[in-house]
Amino acid sequence: SKSKASTSSSTPSKASAPPKTSSPSKAAATVVSSSRPTESVPAHYEPEKVPMDVRQEIEKLFHTSYPIHITKDVFDTKADLIKLRRYFHANPELSWQEVQTAKNIASYCESLGLATKKNVGRTGVVAVLHGAHSDGECIALRADMDALPIQEENPHIKYQSRKANVSHACGHDCHMAILLTVARILSGPKYVRQLHGCVKLIFQPAEEGGGGAKFMIDDGVLDADDSQLNCPAVDQVYGLHVWSYLKLGKIVAKSGALMAGSAHFEIRVRGVGGHGAEPKGTSDTVLAITQLCIQLHSIVSRNLSATDCGVVTVGTMRVGAAPNVIAEDGSVTGTIRFLNTAVFELIQQRIQSICRGIELSFGVTVNVEYRSIPYPPTVNHAKNVQYVTDAVHKVFPANENVVVSNLTTMAAEDFSFYLNERPGCYFFVGCGVDEYEGDDAKNMDDGDDKKVKIYAHHTPTFRVDERCLLIGVQIMVNLVMELLSKPKQVNNTAQNEDATDMIQINDFKPNEQIEDKMIGNDS
Ligand SMILES: [Zn+2]
Numbered sequence: 001s002k003s004k005a006s007t008s009s010s011t012p013s014k015a016s017a018p019p020k021t022s023s024p025s026k027a028a029a030t031v032v033s034s035s036r037p038t039e040s041v042p043a044h045y046e047p048e049k050v051p052m053d054v055r056q057e058i059e060k061l062f063h064t065s066y067p068i069h070i071t072k073d074v075f076d077t078k079a080d081l082i083k084l085r086r087y088f089h090a091n092p093e094l095s096w097q098e099v100q101t102a103k104n105i106a107s108y109c110e111s112l113g114l115a116t117k118k119n120v121g122r123t124g125v126v127a128v129l130h131g132a133h134s135d136g137e138c139i140a141l142r143a144d145m146d147a148l149p150i151q152e153e154n155p156h157i158k159y160q161s162r163k164a165n166v167s168h169a170c171g172h173d174c175h176m177a178i179l180l181t182v183a184r185i186l187s188g189p190k191y192v193r194q195l196h197g198c199v200k201l202i203f204q205p206a207e208e209g210g211g212g213a214k215f216m217i218d219d220g221v222l223d224a225d226d227s228q229l230n231c232p233a234v235d236q237v238y239g240l241h242v243w244s245y246l247k248l249g250k251i252v253a254k255s256g257a258l259m260a261g262s263a264h265f266e267i268r269v270r271g272v273g274g275h276g277a278e279p280k281g282t283s284d285t286v287l288a289i290t291q292l293c294i295q296l297h298s299i300v301s302r303n304l305s306a307t308d309c310g311v312v313t314v315g316t317m318r319v320g321a322a323p324n325v326i327a328e329d330g331s332v333t334g335t336i337r338f339l340n341t342a343v344f345e346l347i348q349q350r351i352q353s354i355c356r357g358i359e360l361s362f363g364v365t366v367n368v369e370y371r372s373i374p375y376p377p378t379v380n381h382a383k384n385v386q387y388v389t390d391a392v393h394k395v396f397p398a399n400e401n402v403v404v405s406n407l408t409t410m411a412a413e414d415f416s417f418y419l420n421e422r423p424g425c426y427f428f429v430g431c432g433v434d435e436y437e438g439d440d441a442k443n444m445d446d447g448d449d450k451k452v453k454i455y456a457h458h459t460p461t462f463r464v465d466e467r468c469l470l471i472g473v474q475i476m477v478n479l480v481m482e483l484l485s486k487p488k489q490v491n492n493t494a495q496n497e498d499a500t501d502m503i504q505i506n507d508f509k510p511n512e513q514i515e516d517k518m519i520g521n522d523s
């Protein structure tokens, strides 16, 4: 099977010699030379008209009740786009092990003629697409590359994961395929000659808990690069996630907190063990740890304001070894979710106090540790949300309800680290498989009353409707073409208007807080 895997690993590179769609290079050359001196900058980008026969094909594919505007150039990539996604799907790699994935991505970008840098933030890849005019902004688009330690159970699909206990159960395979295809389209001469500035493509490792975004930022992914990539600092940053709780053709883009911050804790309790028949002189860890769990669950209901959002979940409890032994030590692990740092601080303080109380009540010692890098909340910037919304409306010109703006999820996402540094927007692209199912049918996130079967993220049967790929590509293309349709504005007020957002999230210094709040061994 090893040789099989390596044969098919050439798929992206094969797809990477793309027929450069419909624009003859002759036309490109003429326009570039004639447009240089007296530039007529178009006020806004309008996607091209689609020939009737192509439009009919697209409408047949999506059969929506409203028009959907996918350009011919984007639609022409459909077969390769799906091939890319399925290749990644069949060959998943866990966080920090995305070596072959990164190699394929880098060679795809190189084949498009893009300056490409490998091993950024360990296994990450960065490529830069330069517009014909260097006077514009630098827009970063990000895709995550890692899969999950989950055994896939989708035997009906031919491209099911070839690796035992590893699968793209979150949809990051889709994100990579979308971003590579956006790069392929935008690197066509017809697009390059319209672009002011550059597009930075960020392929990031270890989103699933590893905080890969932070490693890429520490490695300078948002900074100017005078050597290899030859590009200025990133001005704005965008990313998308396919979202199976949302039906195809729906997008979630909202300003403010879209996703929660998260931190994982481990609490170790140590008592004094003994014979199960002789409790005197012991400190029973089973009793202490069960009380601890009950009290942890009082934080959200009793300490948080009724209008604040927070979650404290105890996910595991380990204690005791035999029915006739008083347990000496045990531990619980869990996760905290929050939409602002004040809530995070409050929850941490309460955990600390509760642990002190347990120590006093039961004569045990309790240590709290926070595992892995905490993720800040993903807080979008109003102006950038508007840019995404405009790009979406160009795809669905007659449907005002396509963008859902009131949805917040307590799931976490390390895109938040980019949004701490730069204005930008993270958004969800509906990929729900529209199927009625019996007992486990649920309502989708968009408020639709219809009950459908949801193939949830992070489960063995996770599935997407692959038509979402074309939608994702078209939104990103529209977004970039609009943002880079003009030279950089010197007095851009975007940051000032979003100043409150910026202050709120810049206050968040995860590591410092965690260290301050850590209960030491001597407590
Ligand atoms: Zn995930």
Ligand SMILES: [Zn+2]
Pocket: 170, 171, 172, 207, 241
């Ligand atoms: Zn994900």
